[in-house]
Amino acid sequence: MVSVDNVYQKVLVLCNKEQRGYITPQEFNRLADRAQLEIFESYFHDMKTAVHKVQNQTEESDEVEMLLEKLSVHRVVNDPITISTSINPGVVDTSTFASTPYRLSSLRMGNQVIEEVTRAELAQLTAHPLTAPTTNRRVFYRTGENAFTVYPAPSDSELATNAAYADYIVAPTTPQWAYVVVHRQPLYNSNLSVDFDLHPSEEEKLVTRILEIAGIVINKPGLAQTASGMIQREVTSENN
Secondary structure, three states: OEOHHHHHHHHHHHHHHOOOOOOOHHHHHHHHHHHHHHHHHHHHHHHHHHOOOOOOOOHHHOHHHHHHHHHHHHEEEEEEEEEOOOOOOOEEEHHHOOOOEEEEEEEEEOOEEEEEOOHHHHHHHHOOOOOOOEOOEOEEEEEEOOEEEEEOOOOHHHHHHOOEEEEEEEOOOOOEOOEEEEOOEEEEOOOOOEOEOOOHHHHHHHHHHHHHHHHHHOOOHHHHHHHHHHHHHHHHHHHO
16 A cells, blocks of 8 residues: 555645645545556556566566566455356356456366356357367356356356355555645545555655646646656666
């Protein structure tokens, strides 16, 4: 977690230092939510890029390991789920998930990992008896946003002895810098505030991204220039 108050105070200090005006709590909350989502969504793109690079021998500096650590904040594992066996057999009841999946990682029944395929791939698999999925080698496919179907559909007796589980990634909680007004000034309210739902190492990146978005969204161009300079220094530091 990253303190929402720490980030807001740093943003305000940089605004004052650069004489770029003032970002209100309402503006900050809108920018904070967007910045957090952009950083979170960048993990998946960065992961695709990182897996194709030569991995560093030191685990702490391995890009994939670092991304996995950041995503671990959002990972749900071994979440018991329900798979329909009568009406719409094989359909995964996503209402039984503990949280709403942002990205589904895997499904399992007992010790059996259920592989994900596309509908086109399923058609190809079922076209030949040697490749067709079986009760010992099930697959699942997507039928919509957060809608999944297992094939072949399991029976009640199978699920009684082999419970179904899901592993998935959830989206971060919306941050909120809450406050009370004292002498016409907003005073931080820790009881109602919601911290950033990101790895602690992302604090400086949040500050930078909020300043950058502020320069574009709320027409404070000087802040975008300040953020660009900070980003360039971060990139230089990472490459040294």
